[in-house]
Amino acid sequence: xxxxxxxxxxxxxxxxxxxxxxxxxxxxxxxxxxxxxxxxxxxxxxxxxxxxxxxxxxxxxxxxxxxxxxxxxxxxxxxxxxxxxxxxxxxxxxxxxxxxxxxxxxxxxxxxxxxxxxxxxxxxxxxxxxxxxxxxxxxxxxxxxxxxxxxxxxxxxxxxxxxxxxxxxxxxxxxxxxxxxxxxxxx
Amino acid sequence: xxxxxxxxxxxxxxxxxxxxxxxxxxxxxxxxxxxxxxxxxxxxxxxxxxxxxxxxxxxxxxxxxxxxxxxxxxxxxxxxxxxxxxxxxxxxxxxxxxxxxxxxxxxxxxxxxxxxxxxxxxxxxxxxxxxxxxxxxxxxxxxxxxxxxxxxxxxxxxxxxxxxxxxxxxxxxxxxxxxxxxxxxxxxxxxxxxxxxxxxxxxxxxxxxxxxxxxxxxxxxxxxxxxxxxxxxxxxxxxxxxxxxxxxxxxxxxxxxxxxxxxxxxxxxxxxxxxxxxxxxxxxxxxxxxxxxxxxxxxxxxxxxxxxxxxxxxxxxxxxxxxxxxxxxxxxxxxxxxxxxxxxxxxxxxxxxxxxxxxxxxxxxxxxxxxxxxxxxxxxxxxxxxxxxxxxxxxxxxxxxxxxxxxxxxxxxxxxxxxxxxxxxxxxxxxxxxxxxxxxxxxxxxxxxxxxxxxxxxxxxxxxxxxxxxxxxxxxxxxxxxxxxxxxxxxxxxxxxxxxxxxxxxxxxxxxxxxxxxxxxxxxxxxxxxxxxxxxxxxxxxxxxxxxxxxxxxxxxxxxxxxxx
Numbered sequence: 010x011x012x013x014x015x016x017x018x019x020x021x022x023x024x025x026x027x028x029x030x031x032x033x034x035x036x037x038x039x040x041x042x043x044x045x046x047x048x049x050x051x052x053x054x055x056x057x058x059x060x061x062x063x064x065x066x067x068x069x070x071x072x073x074x075x076x077x078x079x080x081x082x083x084x085x086x087x088x089x090x091x092x093x094x095x096x097x098x099x100x101x102x103x104x105x106x107x108x109x110x111x112x113x114x115x116x117x118x119x120x121x122x123x124x125x126x127x128x129x130x131x132x133x134x135x136x137x138x139x140x141x142x143x144x145x146x147x148x149x150x151x152x153x154x155x156x157x158x159x160x161x162x163x164x165x166x167x168x169x170x171x172x173x174x175x176x177x178x179x180x181x182x183x184x185x186x187x188x189x190x191x192x193x194x195x196x
Numbered sequence: 197x198x199x200x201x202x203x204x205x206x207x208x209x210x211x212x213x214x215x216x217x218x219x220x221x222x223x224x225x226x227x228x229x230x231x232x233x234x235x236x237x238x239x240x241x242x243x244x245x246x247x248x249x250x251x252x253x254x255x256x257x258x259x260x261x262x263x264x265x266x267x268x269x270x271x272x273x274x275x276x277x278x279x280x281x282x283x284x285x286x287x288x289x290x291x292x293x294x295x296x297x298x299x300x301x302x303x304x305x306x307x308x309x310x311x312x313x314x315x316x317x318x319x320x321x322x323x324x325x326x327x328x329x330x331x332x333x334x335x336x337x338x339x340x341x342x343x344x345x346x347x348x349x350x351x352x353x354x355x356x357x358x359x360x361x362x363x364x365x366x367x368x369x370x371x372x373x374x375x376x377x378x379x380x381x382x383x384x385x386x387x388x389x390x391x392x393x394x395x396x397x398x399x400x401x402x403x404x405x406x407x408x409x410x411x412x413x414x415x416x417x418x419x420x421x422x423x424x425x426x427x428x429x430x431x432x433x434x435x436x437x438x439x440x441x442x443x444x445x446x447x448x449x450x451x452x453x454x455x456x457x458x459x460x461x462x463x464x465x466x467x468x469x470x471x472x473x474x475x476x477x478x479x480x481x482x483x484x485x486x487x488x489x490x491x492x493x494x495x496x497x498x499x500x501x502x503x504x505x506x507x508x509x510x511x512x513x514x515x516x517x518x519x520x521x522x523x524x525x526x527x528x529x530x531x532x533x534x535x536x537x538x539x540x541x542x543x544x545x546x547x548x549x550x551x552x553x554x555x556x557x558x559x560x561x562x563x564x565x566x567x568x569x570x571x572x573x574x575x576x577x578x579x580x581x582x583x584x585x586x587x588x589x590x591x592x593x594x595x596x597x598x599x600x601x602x603x604x605x606x607x608x609x610x611x612x613x614x615x616x617x618x619x620x621x622x623x624x625x626x627x628x629x630x631x632x633x634x635x636x637x638x639x640x641x642x643x644x645x646x647x648x649x650x651x652x653x654x655x656x657x658x659x660x661x662x663x664x665x666x667x668x669x670x671x672x673x674x675x676x677x678x679x680x681x682x683x684x685x686x687x688x689x690x691x692x693x694x695x696x697x698x699x700x701x702x703x704x705x706x707x708x709x710x711x712x713x714x715x716x717x718x719x720x721x722x723x724x725x726x727x728x729x730x731x732x733x734x735x736x737x738x739x740x741x742x743x744x745x746x747x748x749x750x751x752x753x754x755x756x757x758x759x760x761x
Contacts, residue, residue: 081359148470
């Protein structure tokens with residue numbers, strides 16, 4: 010009987026070890042997305058000449074760039090959209106005031122639209138609403154719970170002179186983690 | 197296997213054959229339909245972001261009976277969810293969750309999320325604009341669950357953004373993982389029922405071996421008829437109502453994602469739980485419902501048959517009424533939401549056009565490339581993005597027009613309208629260009645009837661996007677048009693290197709053609725156009741070459757896609 014028990018134990022251990030040996034590479038394979046880091050960090054985009062931007066009216070811009078999707082490389086793909094509001098008609102870098110927001114809704118990542126009648130940014134997915142300052146509109150005002158966890162993500166911008174002396178609006182595009190009250194860049 | 201089958205079909209049928217007892221068999225039959233049609237579809241479908249949509253298009257429009265098989269798979273999936281709900285309510289109300297059926301009840305409940313996940317994962321496979329938007333929201337919802345959420349989201353998505361790896365993962369989950377899990381759970385479920393039926397019959401003192409009361413063929417006959425009717429219905433739907441194929445995914449298209457109907461109740465719940473409470477709607481509540489249902493057999497033991505039965509009926513009523521109401525509310529809201537409806541209409545437009553374009557073949561770069569190069573699809577989208585800040589289109593899109601309305605630009609009607617009333621806000625009214633208005637007031641207003649007819653002739657000639665100069669004795673309409681232009685317009689407008697002696701207006705060689713518009717969009721301040729007088733900015737560098745070509749073709753009324761050079 011001891012011989013039988015020993016053999017049984019032996020076969021179980023060997024089988025379990027083989028199973029683990031087979032499992033380990035598979036688990037590592039499946040966990041690959043957790044280890045993968047995509048090229049991140051802000052990317053600069055030249056959007057428009059300052060003089061061309063309408064004053065007080067939110068203007069959308071589509072950002073295009075190189076995108077790597079696993080083994081596929083897209084040379085020019087839409088990576089995101091931003092809203093630009095020019096606050097005054099100053100045409101010099103010192104006095105011009107602008108607001109630049111990522112159009113990605115911080116709730117679940119849909120693209121935020123501008124409602125010109127209500128003068129609000131509105132997300133079509135779960136009806137999140139923002140003021141033109143990018144702040145969430147209080148739920149009381151809406152009559153329902155505003156689902157957004159934080160305001161629209163402001164982006165760093167600068168005015169850069171080109172060879173002809175004209176000022177261009179440049180934006181540093183960053184993606185932030187969704188659904189959180191705080192802003193954490195996607196790593 | 198044959199022993200299992202024998203056990204299964206010869207189990208006692210306590211209470212006799214009933215119509216409402218066919219729901220389980222219907223689910224089994226539907227699972228069979230899904231397995232069959234799914235395997236068939238897999239012979240063509242290709243899980244690649246560039247090939248998924250085209251392969252589904254090919255199934256739909258080229259493969260013999262492709263549309264029927266795809267529709268069967270689609271309608272059977274929806275039928276499965278509906279029958280599953282009916283099955284659940286039936287078992288709840290009939291009290292068949294109590295011992296000895298409690299283990300079967302639990303495996304059955306676990307099969308419900310498997311069926312829903314099969315539907316949700318299969319939904320993404322065509323890689324369409326709508327489905328990608330839905331998956332984006334759904335995977336972010338997974339990611340916003342506390343603790344394990346972000347990790348789970350990364351594993352499902354295969355990184356941080358939905359792309360090729362997400363599609364491959366969803367494909368594996370849909371065609372292999374979930375069907376395997378479903379198969380195992382389903383077999384266990386059936387075995388448990390068979391076992392429980394015997395115990396029930398023994399407890400009731402019935403003769404378990406009596407042929408008269410065995411499941412087969414008494415209940416089986418009813419099942420077969422019920423399934424035949426369901427199958428007939430599905431086939432009728434599949435043949436008469438083909439499943440639409442939406443537009444392929446393209447980040448430049450608008451989107452207003454809503455979940456499929458079976459998730460609408462959860463979508464609606466999210467309106468009432470916001471901020472940090474969000475996961476209550478899509479995490480806690482579904483799990484709590486499942487947990488409560490799993491606990492019902494235990495309640496039966498603790499509180500007795502009557503209380504458990506009442507609770508079960510109340511639960512069924514609450515689930516049906518609550519689920520129904522929560523599904524109806526967002527449907528009502530969306531029906532009244534003009535913006536949402538406008539997005540749906542636009543996506544339908546793009547879908548129809550994309551399907552037409554696919555007739556001529558999809559480039560290896562995928563359907564997004566097809567859309568990108570098509571004037572019909574991208575023309576209006578690019579116009580709204582880049583032009584509508586100043587140029588209205590048919591009186592729409594521009595909130596504060598600063599330049600001409602370009603609907604019908606370069607047509608005879610449009611040019612003649614401008615010639616007669618250059619100052620109209622439809623034409624140059626918003627701009628600083630006044631020379632044409634002066635000409636119109638001084639020259640056109642003074643012109644005789646014959647002279648007006650000549651000017652009209654020049655306009656007709658211009659609308660033909662003229663190039664080249666006629667021979668001396670030529671008397672064709674083209675030559676006559678050229679002469680009229682030479683007489684009335686050449687003072688300010690150049691043509692084939694001649695003219696523009698007085699004021700320098702835009703060059704009219706090939707005026708209004710896609711080529712002319714393309715050059716104009718690239719640089720309106722070029723010498724041949726407005727020079728220093730240009731108000732419109734140059735778009736070369738701001739838009740890609742293909743975009744400018746596509747936009748120009750659309751404005752010129754052309755529909756041919758811009759092909760790869």
